[in-house]
Amino acid sequence: MKARVHVMLKNGVLDPQGEAVRHALGSLGFDGVEDVRQGKVIELELAEDDAAKAEATVKDMCEKLLANTVIESYSVEIS
Amino acid sequence: MHAAVIVFPGSNCERDLKVAFENAGAKVSMVWHKDTEIPAGVDVIGVPGGFSFGDYLRCGAIAANSPICRSVKAHADKGGYVLGVCNGFQVLTETGLLPGILLRNAGLKYICKAVDLRVETSDSPFTNRYQDGATITIPIAHNEGNYFADEATLARLNGDNRVAFRYVDNPNGAQESIAGILSENRRVLGMMPHPERMADPVHGNTEGATLFKSLINEMAVA
Numbered sequence: 105m106k107a108r109v110h111v112m113l114k115n116g117v118l119d120p121q122g123e124a125v126r127h128a129l130g131s132l133g134f135d136g137v138e139d140v141r142q143g144k145v146i147e148l149e150l151a152e153d154d155a156a157k158a159e160a161t162v163k164d165m166c167e168k169l170l171a172n173t174v175i176e177s178y179s180v181e182i183s
Numbered sequence: 184m185h186a187a188v189i190v191f192p193g194s195n196c197e198r199d200l201k202v203a204f205e206n207a208g209a210k211v212s213m214v215w216h217k218d219t220e221i222p223a224g225v226d227v228i229g230v231p232g233g234f235s236f237g238d239y240l241r242c243g244a245i246a247a248n249s250p251i252c253r254s255v256k257a258h259a260d261k262g263g264y265v266l267g268v269c270n271g272f273q274v275l276t277e278t279g280l281l282p283g284i285l286l287r288n289a290g291l292k293y294i295c296k297a298v299d300l301r302v303e304t305s306d307s308p309f310t311n312r313y314q315d316g317a318t319i320t321i322p323i324a325h326n327e328g329n330y331f332a333d334e335a336t337l338a339r340l341n342g343d344n345r346v347a348f349r350y351v352d353n354p355n356g357a358q359e360s361i362a363g364i365l366s367e368n369r370r371v372l373g374m375m376p377h378p379e380r381m382a383d384p385v386h387g388n389t390e391g392a393t394l395f396k397s398l399i400n401e402m403a404v405a
Contacts, residue, residue: 117331118356120291169248172241172277174284175331 105150107162108181111171112143146170155182184209184402188229189255189271191216191246196232196268196379203379204229207395216249227264227398228255230271232324232377242285242327243273252278264308264398265371269325272363272373281364281373282340283332288325289356295324297387299351300362300376304344307365308401309372312393318351319390321376323362328375330357330364340364347372 113119122140129137148165152158162180171178186204190197190213201211204227212222216235221228236245246252252274259265259280267275275281288294297320302313313319332340337358340346348363355375363374378391 118286118289120287120289120356124291169240169244172244172284174276174282174333175286 105152105155105158106183107148107150107158108183109146109148109162109166109170110143110179110181111146111166111176112178113141113175114177117175158182184227184399185212185222185225186210186227186229187212187214187221187225188231189214189216189251190231191233191235191249193235193237194231194233194270196270196377197229199377199379200229200231200268203382203392203395206382207392207399209395209399214251216246216251219250219254221251221254221258225258225263226402227266228258230255230265230267230274232269232271235270235274238270238327241273241277243270243275243277246270246274247277256280259366259371262368262370264401266309266394266398267371267373268377268379269323269328269375272375273327275371275373280371281366282336283330283364285325285327285375286329286331286356287327288329288354293324293326294328294354295322296354297322297381298354298376300348301351303346303349304365306344307347307369307372307397309365309394309397310347311400312397319393320381320388321378321391322380323354323376325355325375328355328357330361330375332358343367345369348374348376 126140166178186209345365349360353360378394381391
């Protein structure tokens, strides 16, 4: 199965990179961009073929390594 | 005092840390990240600065899950001393030995310069030879030194007097200008500034050497 993990900074955590991107968009003439948040997408190929088990395993991976839950939230898509 | 300095692929301050420990009077063993055990009789573990594993995923995240870090954690859990400098501080937050995390500098720039720090507490194994409230000058060199923790954690750190150092002039956006923090038992210190780079008269001053001498002092008393 394939898993796709989205990792984003939690609301309230300053994202200076997103802020820099917002400024750059403004200087390119894209007006009205009120906020930019930058995150990560991690794709995994798994040997597991049970979707529920795969999701549970990937969530465990997120808690232990893929995300730092002090500042990041994550979501998992299995396909 | 017997110190162990951990070496990850991408560490680059391990030799400086070794020299600073040795100049304070410690015996030093270098320990490779694939080793699984800390040599017997080690009192303090130094986790050096650098770019462990290329800072992939998050700074310190891969190193924190390397085999040797389980032993570093076990050493700390038994009441052993651990010093994490710069990338070493990032590794210690990723292992959970210290709370919070180091985010990208607020100004998005890598900062490499000597900065003034205020010694917030002399009540720790790492700071007992400093005066409370003293200002010392120690270099920083980092891109991710912007300390972040939730409000409850900050309240706990302040309430338990666990902030060891604060920047006099906050260079990186760190919450409450925090430059270094202690664990609950005060035996684990993580700090972004590099005391090993201000530890010899040729460095300009020796205010960093005092930290290593404090550890020797602690061992003598303990």
